[in-house]
Amino acid sequence: MKTLVIENLHVNVDDKEILKGVNLTIKENETVALLGPNGHGKSTLLAAIMGNPRYKVTEGKILLDGKDLLAMSVDERAKSGIFLAMQYPSEVPGVVNADFLKAAINSCREKPIGLYEFYRQLESASKTMNISMEMASRFLNEGFSGGEKKRNEILQLLLLKPDFAMLDEIDSGLDVDALNCVSEAINNMKNQSTISFLVVSHYARLYQLIRPTRTAIMINGRIVIEGGPELISRIDKDGYEWLKYELGIEIKKEDHVDMRTTSIGSCAVKETIKK
Ligand SMILES: Nc1ncnc2c1ncn2[C@@H]1O[C@H](COP(=O)(O)OP(=O)(O)O)[C@@H](O)[C@H]1O
Ligand SMILES: [Mg+2]
Numbered sequence: 138m139k140t141l142v143i144e145n146l147h148v149n150v151d152d153k154e155i156l157k158g159v160n161l162t163i164k165e166n167e168t169v170a171l172l173g174p175n176g177h178g179k180s181t182l183l184a185a186i187m188g189n190p191r192y193k194v195t196e197g198k199i200l201l202d203g204k205d206l207l208a209m210s211v212d213e214r215a216k217s218g219i220f221l222a223m224q225y226p227s228e229v230p231g232v233v234n235a236d237f238l239k240a241a242i243n244s245c246r247e248k249p250i251g252l253y254e255f256y257r258q259l260e261s262a263s264k265t266m267n268i269s270m271e272m273a274s275r276f277l278n279e280g281f282s283g284g285e286k287k288r289n290e291i292l293q294l295l296l297l298k299p300d301f302a303m304l305d306e307i308d309s310g311l312d313v314d315a316l317n318c319v320s321e322a323i324n325n326m327k328n329q330s331t332i333s334f335l336v337v338s339h340y341a342r343l344y345q346l347i348r349p350t351r352t353a354i355m356i357n358g359r360i361v362i363e364g365g366p367e368l369i370s371r372i373d374k375d376g377y378e379w380l381k382y383e384l385g386i387e388i389k390k391e392d393h394v395d396m397r398t399t400s401i402g403s404c405a406v407k408e409t410i411k412k
Pocket of ligand 2: 179180224
């Protein structure tokens with residue numbers, strides 16, 4: 138990937154407008170930190186870039202090296218090198234983690250990966266992430282702790298080697314050792330390739346470890362200010378209130394809708410209850 142350009146992006150979720158004209162450009166080799174109060178649209182932006190069908194783009198463009206990303210299906214986007222480590226990874230009982238990982242790798246290759254080569258890569262990535270090989274034979278995310286789910290997302294990142302990776306609160310639920318492990322994996326990828334990252338986190342600690350090149354702040358469904366890493370320190374110290382006065386904007390309070398209620402499993406349950 139050379140450049141991902143987001144222009145005047147408007148996105149509705151369940152007929153409610155969440156993103157209200159997002160503009161953001163991410164170039165090759167950049168690590169962009171995306172911050173903002175809870176409920177202001179960060180995960181929605183990531184879901185819209187990845188192509189979650191629940192997130193309806195009503196206006197605007199997303200261009201990947203000039204190509205219309207919005208015209209592509211989710212798997213075409215993944216094959217074009219886009220990756221999302223989710224804030225709340227879904228549990229998928231019945232799908233063995235290793236089978237899932239192998240299928241994901243194969244879908245991005247012309248010739249299927251050999252079994253020996255797959256296990257060699259899986260073993261190496263599991264070691265980097267401090268994950269036991271036993272986890273590969275369990276069902277995807279089922280019964281994984283919060284931290285294990287997050288480490289398993291980074292395991293996928295290491296195996297799939299995308300050009301553009303979005304990490305949604307990857308540090309939530311991680312202890313210090315796991316956080317170091319995740320940051321080290323991210324930094325190794327940055328050093329060994331031209332990968333770009335869009336990283337959502339509330340914590341300066343992660344950003345200290347992975348050193349973003351740029352910072353963007355999302356409030357009320359728009360990027361209201363962009364800057365360097367100094368913006369992260371300011372927010373860590375002072376919160377978001379100062380932006381009200383500096384930019385003359387209102388900051389709406391969170392609606393208290395928990396994204397976990399919208400995982401694959403519970404969506405199905407919700408639909409059934411509605412009927
Ligand atoms: N799948 C969904 N169903 C219902 N509401 C949603 C869904 N996804 C996002 N929203 C709503 O969109 C707003 C922005 O949410 P989100 O993008 O998760 O914010 P952030 O990641 O910045 O905390 C919130 O009001 C949230 O309730
Ligand atoms: Mg979120």
